[in-house]
Amino acid sequence: MVYENGKAWEKIVKWFGYKLHLIVDATYELPIMYSLTKASESDIKEGHRMLERMEEKQAEILKRAETMVANRGYDDTKLIIKCWDKYRIKPVNDIRNLWRDGEKTRLLTNYKNVAYNYKGNVYCYCPETGT
Template sequence: MAIIPQLSLFAWEEIEELGDLERLRLVIEYMPDEQLMRVLEKERGKGRDDYPIRAMWNALLAGIVFQHDSDAKLLRELARNGQLRSLCGFNGKVPTPWAFSRFLHKVLMHQAEVEEMFDDLVRELKKIVPDFGKRLAIDSKAIKSYAANKNKNEKEDGRRDLDADYGKKVYRGTREDGTRWEKIVKWFGYKLHLVVDASYELPIMFSVTKASVPDINEAHHLLEKMEERQPEILKKAEILTGD
């Protein structure tokens, strides 16, 4: 059920005028997450249910909508904001950092279900927007790890970042006077690779890799994934741009 039916799909100024709670309500209403919820609830079984699966998932979505960059900030927001706790589904009890961290770990074990949700949303957009996918663009974005650099101790303990590595991007251009410039950006972490609809600036396919993975290599991989998961868009696409 649409909570604010008068909103048009791409009237961004209308969405921006909404408060964070209203945006979160829309996300919760439209997220096709029922399959993931059932899987996680089945795994929990008849164990302790101090923090319900659906409330924890809604809190995770809230962290994204509220743009909290750490679990600690999200949990502080939940502690002080009764409306947010109620919307997420908590009965006055905020999850502990340990409980939330464990929930995140469980979600990470279900990448297939998360990617299926993403594909469902893309399929819905294809129904709503007739020209969705005609103009495609591909690029990557650096994501820094919370770790400063690679840890010499490679023993997995849930705290060290053992998956990240070093990446480098070189940007080049020409100044107005005709001289060339070059800027090198280095980081320790990952890359988010995206294929997006260039007209609506909405993602169609994504992957996350180590920072060192070349863009061109992952671009081929993304197009192969599109051929498997979103073949209709590839057939309809007229333009694919990339740097």
């Protein structure tokens, strides 16, 4: 790319490090499958790949799985649907805060004293005291 004054510029993006993705049997605290990726790779894409590899290599363990607990890096509608619809695994993921405006809660449009946060918790405030 070139600036308006004719001077060339470039943008260099680097990530340092790696991520370890683990699938663990929480009852016996034993690793079942692992994957090592560059730090810049998507957790969501790797989550899909690991489930597919488990289906190929460890289908019996996948059939017995009841829940998938993951951090918010794996918060993806398609991954959650795949877990439940295809494997009958209940996903228990923390969700990403997609509210970009910095709000902690938002008011319901039809009510002046009912608010909710990005996780879906609903709060009712007393109009007189504010508590």
